Amino acid sequence: MEVLGQLLNTTLVFSTALIFAALGGIFSERSGVVNIGLEGLMMFGAFAAAVGGYYAQEAGMGEWAPWVGVLSAMAVGVIGSLIHAVASITFKADQTISGTVINFLAAGSTLYMVKLIFDGSGETPLIDGFSKVSIPGLSKIPVIGEGIFNSYPTTYLAIILVVVIYFVLFKTPFGLRLRAVGEHPSAADTLGVNVNKMRYIGVMLSGLLAGIGGATITLTTTGTFAHNTISGQGFIAIAAMIFGKWNPLGAFGAAVFFGLSQAIRNYVQLFEWSKSIPQEFIFMIPYVLTIIVLVSAVGRSSAPKALGEPYDPGKR
Amino acid sequence: MSAAAPVVELKQITKRFPGIVANDAISLTLEKGEIHALLGENGAGKSTLMNIVFGLYQPDEGSIEIDGKPVIIDNPNKAIELGIGMVHQHFKLVEPFTVTENIVLGMEPKKGLKIDYKSAAEQVRKLSEQYGLQVNPNAKIHDISVGMQQRVEIMKTLYRGADILIFDEPTAVLTPQEITELMAIMKRLVAEGKSIILITHKLKEIMQISDRVTIIRRGKVIDTVKTSGTNPNELAEKMVGRGVTFKVDKQPAHIGEGILKLSDVRSKSKDGVPVLNGLSFEVKAGEILGIAGVDGNGQSELIQAITGLRKIDSGSITVSGKEIANLSPRKVSEMNVSHIPEDRHKHGLVLDFTVSENMVLETYYKSPYNQNGFLNKDVINQHAEDLVKQFDVRTPSIENKARSLSGGNQQKAIIAREIDKNPTLLIAAQPTRGLDVGAIEFVQKQLIAQRDQGKAVLLISFELDEIMNVSDRIAVIYEGQIVGEVFPQDTNDQELGLMMAGSLKRGGHADV
Amino acid sequence: MSRIKKIFATDTYIIPLIAILLGFLVGAIVMLIGGYDPVAAYSALFKRVFGSPYDFGEAVREMTPLMFTGLAVAFAFRSGMFNIGADGQVMIGMTAASVVGIKLGGVLPAFLLVPLAVIAAGVCGGLWAGIAGYLKAKRGINEVITTIMLNWIALFLSNYIVRTFLLLQGQNRSEDNPASLSMTFLFSTFDNARLHWGTVIALAAATFFYVYLWKTKQGYEMRAVGLNPHAAEYAGMNVGRNVIKAMFISGVFAGLAGAGEVLGVFHYQSVFAASPGYGFDGIAVALLGLTHPLGVILAAILYGTLTYGSAGMSFGADVPPELIRIVIGSIIFFIAAQGIVRWVLKPFYFKRKKEKVL
Numbered sequence A: 001m002e003v004l005g006q007l008l009n010t011t012l013v014f015s016t017a018l019i020f021a022a023l024g025g026i027f028s029e030r031s032g033v034v035n036i037g038l039e040g041l042m043m044f045g046a047f048a049a050a051v052g053g054y055y056a057q058e059a060g061m062g063e064w065a066p067w068v069g070v071l072s073a074m075a076v077g078v079i080g081s082l083i084h085a086v087a088s089i090t091f092k093a094d095q096t097i098s099g100t101v102i103n104f105l106a107a108g109s110t111l112y113m114v115k116l117i118f119d120g121s122g123e124t125p126l127i128d129g130f131s132k133v134s135i136p137g138l139s140k141i142p143v144i145g146e147g148i149f150n151s152y153p154t155t156y157l158a159i160i161l162v163v164v165i166y167f168v169l170f171k172t173p174f175g176l177r178l179r180a181v182g183e184h185p186s187a188a189d190t191l192g193v194n195v196n197k198m199r200y201i202g203v204m205l206s207g208l209l210a211g212i213g214g215a216t217i218t219l220t221t222t223g224t225f226a227h228n229t230i231s232g233q234g235f236i237a238i239a240a241m242i243f244g245k246w247n248p249l250g251a252f253g254a255a256v257f258f259g260l261s262q263a264i265r266n267y268v269q270l271f272e273w274s275k276s277i278p279q280e281f282i283f284m285i286p287y288v289l290t291i292i293v294l295v296s297a298v299g300r301s302s303a304p305k306a307l308g309e310p311y312d313p314g315k316r
Numbered sequence B: 001m002s003a004a005a006p007v008v009e010l011k012q013i014t015k016r017f018p019g020i021v022a023n024d025a026i027s028l029t030l031e032k033g034e035i036h037a038l039l040g041e042n043g044a045g046k047s048t049l050m051n052i053v054f055g056l057y058q059p060d061e062g063s064i065e066i067d068g069k070p071v072i073i074d075n076p077n078k079a080i081e082l083g084i085g086m087v088h089q090h091f092k093l094v095e096p097f098t099v100t101e102n103i104v105l106g107m108e109p110k111k112g113l114k115i116d117y118k119s120a121a122e123q124v125r126k127l128s129e130q131y132g133l134q135v136n137p138n139a140k141i142h143d144i145s146v147g148m149q150q151r152v153e154i155m156k157t158l159y160r161g162a163d164i165l166i167f168d169e170p171t172a173v174l175t176p177q178e179i180t181e182l183m184a185i186m187k188r189l190v191a192e193g194k195s196i197i198l199i200t201h202k203l204k205e206i207m208q209i210s211d212r213v214t215i216i217r218r219g220k221v222i223d224t225v226k227t228s229g230t231n232p233n234e235l236a237e238k239m240v241g242r243g244v245t246f247k248v249d250k251q252p253a254h255i256g257e258g259i260l261k262l263s264d265v266r267s268k269s270k271d272g273v274p275v276l277n278g279l280s281f282e283v284k285a286g287e288i289l290g291i292a293g294v295d296g297n298g299q300s301e302l303i304q305a306i307t308g309l310r311k312i313d314s315g316s317i318t319v320s321g322k323e324i325a326n327l328s329p330r331k332v333s334e335m336n337v338s339h340i341p342e343d344r345h346k347h348g349l350v351l352d353f354t355v356s357e358n359m360v361l362e363t364y365y366k367s368p369y370n371q372n373g374f375l376n377k378d379v380i381n382q383h384a385e386d387l388v389k390q391f392d393v394r395t396p397s398i399e400n401k402a403r404s405l406s407g408g409n410q411q412k413a414i415i416a417r418e419i420d421k422n423p424t425l426l427i428a429a430q431p432t433r434g435l436d437v438g439a440i441e442f443v444q445k446q447l448i449a450q451r452d453q454g455k456a457v458l459l460i461s462f463e464l465d466e467i468m469n470v471s472d473r474i475a476v477i478y479e480g481q482i483v484g485e486v487f488p489q490d491t492n493d494q495e496l497g498l499m500m501a502g503s504l505k506r507g508g509h510a511d512v
Numbered sequence C: 001m002s003r004i005k006k007i008f009a010t011d012t013y014i015i016p017l018i019a020i021l022l023g024f025l026v027g028a029i030v031m032l033i034g035g036y037d038p039v040a041a042y043s044a045l046f047k048r049v050f051g052s053p054y055d056f057g058e059a060v061r062e063m064t065p066l067m068f069t070g071l072a073v074a075f076a077f078r079s080g081m082f083n084i085g086a087d088g089q090v091m092i093g094m095t096a097a098s099v100v101g102i103k104l105g106g107v108l109p110a111f112l113l114v115p116l117a118v119i120a121a122g123v124c125g126g127l128w129a130g131i132a133g134y135l136k137a138k139r140g141i142n143e144v145i146t147t148i149m150l151n152w153i154a155l156f157l158s159n160y161i162v163r164t165f166l167l168l169q170g171q172n173r174s175e176d177n178p179a180s181l182s183m184t185f186l187f188s189t190f191d192n193a194r195l196h197w198g199t200v201i202a203l204a205a206a207t208f209f210y211v212y213l214w215k216t217k218q219g220y221e222m223r224a225v226g227l228n229p230h231a232a233e234y235a236g237m238n239v240g241r242n243v244i245k246a247m248f249i250s251g252v253f254a255g256l257a258g259a260g261e262v263l264g265v266f267h268y269q270s271v272f273a274a275s276p277g278y279g280f281d282g283i284a285v286a287l288l289g290l291t292h293p294l295g296v297i298l299a300a301i302l303y304g305t306l307t308y309g310s311a312g313m314s315f316g317a318d319v320p321p322e323l324i325r326i327v328i329g330s331i332i333f334f335i336a337a338q339g340i341v342r343w344v345l346k347p348f349y350f351k352r353k354k355e356k357v358l
Helices: A002-030 A038-058 A062-090 A095-117 A153-171 A173-183 A185-190 A195-222 A233-243 A248-270 A272-276 A279-296 B046-053 B076-081 B099-104 B117-130 B146-159 B176-191 B203-209 B232-240 B299-307 B329-333 B344-348 B377-390 B407-420 B437-452 B464-470 B493-500 C002-009 C014-033 C038-050 C053-078 C086-103 C110-139 C143-166 C198-215 C217-227 C229-234 C239-266 C278-288 C293-317 C323-336 C338-357
Strands: B008-017 B020-030 B035-039 B061-066 B069-071 B084-087 B164-168 B195-200 B212-217 B220-226 B258-268 B274-284 B288-292 B314-319 B337-340 B425-429 B456-460 B473-478 B481-486
Touching: A002 A038, A002 A153, A002 A173, A002 A195, A002 A233, A002 A248, A038 A062, A038 A095, A038 A195, A038 A233, A062 A095, A062 A195, A062 C323, A095 C278, A095 C323, A153 A173, A153 A195, A153 A248, A173 A185, A173 A195, A185 A195, A195 A233, A233 A248, A233 A279, A233 C143, A248 A272, A248 A279, A279 C110, A279 C143, B008 B046, B020 B035, B020 B046, B020 B061, B020 B220, B035 B046, B035 B203, B035 B232, B046 B164, B046 B195, B076 B084, B084 B146, B099 B117, B099 B146, B117 B146, B146 B176, B176 B195, B176 B203, B176 B493, B195 B203, B203 B232, B212 B232, B220 B232, B258 B299, B258 B456, B274 B288, B274 B299, B274 B314, B274 B456, B274 B481, B288 B437, B288 B464, B288 B493, B299 B329, B299 B337, B299 B425, B299 B456, B329 B337, B337 B407, B344 B407, B344 C229, B377 B407, B407 B437, B425 B437, B437 B456, B437 B464, B456 B464, B464 B493, B473 B493, B481 B493, C014 C038, C014 C323, C014 C338, C038 C053, C038 C293, C053 C086, C053 C198, C053 C217, C053 C239, C053 C278, C053 C293, C086 C110, C086 C143, C086 C239, C086 C278, C110 C143, C110 C239, C198 C217, C198 C239, C198 C293, C217 C229, C217 C239, C229 C239, C239 C278, C278 C293, C278 C323, C293 C323, C323 C338
Parallel strands: B035 B195, B035 B212, B084 B164, B164 B195, B288 B456, B288 B473, B337 B425, B425 B456
Antiparallel strands: B008 B020, B008 B061, B061 B069, B212 B220, B258 B274, B258 B314, B473 B481
């Protein structure tokens, strides 16, 4: 029972970053812009959180320091996403290529800046990051208490955001317009909805959320930023978004699933029988599972219809 | 009426695109309570003009006055503010959304942070009642008929308080009955004080409903006349610039043996919905069989089934007595079946290939184009040169990309390629859609020439006039079934319309 | 003559050139912000590459895998697919070359062993990419996601094979590979720079790319599928088969890169801590080369010069070598968003036209 609670808890630690990034992906893709740059945006976020968090900690901000990290990550994530937005929306560049550019620039510029700021070191100084917070009362519930209600603040934030973003997307005028722009931009345009503006907002929100996602990793898992802090999480977040059918609730479920497969990888090594399995095969689990999941899930049928198409009002 | 300023006055509107003057000093007035028809061929500049009025394009010269006041309409929002609404030819509806969501999009009633769907639906219901539109506010767009979808488009403008409504080719996709209903709706709108601009190239409708007609040709106004003082022949002549015969010249058919035979063909969509529902008919050598029907009743699926692009669940399809059902497209093509596809950009051409490359799209793998796995460019180019000459495809060179050709010339290229294969069966899906009168005549003549050479021709078209004029026999498709077979000389629009709407069955193989 | 005129008239060639200039400019600005001297840095970069026969040879060595992976990504692109998985395909190619070279080293003579190892690398890389092609063709799964996942799986699978079957006792690498692609006859001229036959194979691969795609029946089919799969299907082509075939060929190119690295450069295979990144460089090279084989070769030369020279830059002007990634990322950004370059070029175009009028 105790193991189960711990497993759930670790699952959520791994899932949190994926949830943020997948939610970001939803905003971008629901508005019609493919965002393969989530990986790079998470990198920007992780980097900014490490640097912002470090200086805040140095400045003696104590337990508030990680929040400064989160805010820095949001800001840098948005700035990074603007590159994607300008290229793919304003200049109608191929969205996949422009997303790839983000990944390139993020990999280069974050390390460049780390070396610049920390005198040639390839890694940021270790910081404390977030501590787990127990919710009084709820954390006493067996399994779930240990598993859910004794988590990092970012995990709570992620879960709250899932609900909030679901509401925003499906109940508010903003959400209706965003989805309309991703489905049928010229319909939205003729009703006076500014397509490019909505898409800019969608992409910038994806930068903001993927930035928080990256920050989560530095502030709850690694404590520093280096070249391998973000290694594929952004792409798994994309898979989670697709598997979750571009719906916040679905993406949440998928992210937890991927988090679980990663957590299992750690837990399975506690058991004697797992020693006979080469570690590489255990490492492979999340990636193999992703492919299996995609094979069994429905393809792109539920993707926004105008996904990937630059909007050109002259064309009908 | 003359005392009040016109609701819309366009003064000397000029709009240029690279290489073309789309609108050349066009002036036009719309009086209050009037239905003003804008007549012109495809490409004459009607849509450009209306997009200017609706704020999607900016004129290079000229001005617009609304109720006597000069205005600048630089985006659709401005047009909406000025009370202008547009019912687009290609509906601009978000499919997975409900009727209400589509209507309120951009002007949503709110309750706190949320959209107030309750009051929104209530407003939609009220509008629907006021104008007799009978639209269900909570239905999803993909579940309602084309006619209903058009009413949603109309309601989108009414919800925004439009007084000036622009209808862009509104009858293109409607059955004759739906057209009658639409006319009634337009009359009611005018009676309620709205003014309407009707863009169309269909003379019948203009005569039926409009008060005045402005004819434009190649971007210029040719004339504005009172409908009561003109007739279809005069309008047609003004539109095209020369005398037009409405009847297509053709000799009586010499009908031979059966070529294409379908019996009880059934197929389901991905979601398991039957799309071909026990479909049977025959096309004989030397005849043109026209398939009439409203878009979405299985026409596309029918063509896909014959050409091997769709698997069928049961039934048989034979060409010259040989079963071709569920063969690959290549195998079907090798049975001497040619196909002029419905969507020439998507299915007929590789737009970024040269004209020359496009001419061998189906035969590149055969000798002499293919020699031991390598393409013989000289032969391919020579072949393209020959076809371009023979079918009068206007292109600077065969090395130009297909994308750079006009719609009519793209279609000519496809027809050249398909006819050059010397087929026994020629399938032509919507072969004249979006073409101007000259190109339409060319295409229809080619179809008739093929029939005169003893080929079997299957023509699928949503244009009833085309079906009536070109076909030797007509089969009506409704919900994936042939519900009637008639000869053009024994029927009329009304009867066909009833069959197309599924309320009448006649003759043929249909089990009545 | 008219053909030459046409080449210079179109802006197809001007845009990448301007994009490269703008990329260097961005790099210079970033260096200035960081307090470095861009002139010193760039000159250190080029000095490093062209400074000695050894460095020049090593730069060519650096360019070789880039040519292969660039061709791999470009080939898939031409057929309508985005192969982000060249990285995994390189690793699988390396592993195949290692297995064949080491396991059959004592059995086969060199003239059989080396070609066999190279072929195994190509075929295995191709099959690995073919998985993604198959999933796309049969199940409609986006190849971007699958190739990324396959990269990780390839990394762990390769490590597993090296650790379990090929390990040099007590080391984190395989035994030495007796199969060698080294051009030993050039070693004295280039001061023992690790030049190898892979470079020649890469140039041959580029030629094959061009001839296959533009001169053969199968290439015609593949281009049609890449440009308009719907029309290709209507014309009777088997779209799925072309997708799988295109991914296979793309993977062969990547796999050959692996062979070059293992058989020509290192002569053993390491256990990788993380993905070596060849594939991602390949994306940059392919985009930079406008997915044309000749362009890819030129782009690989540029990219190889920059990455190899970046070490000199960090040595000579103390600039972190990651700067080069910013330069390359910017170049691709400007190529992708051609509108920006056109906008930059606009005043020049106008000037020229005005001059003509006068």
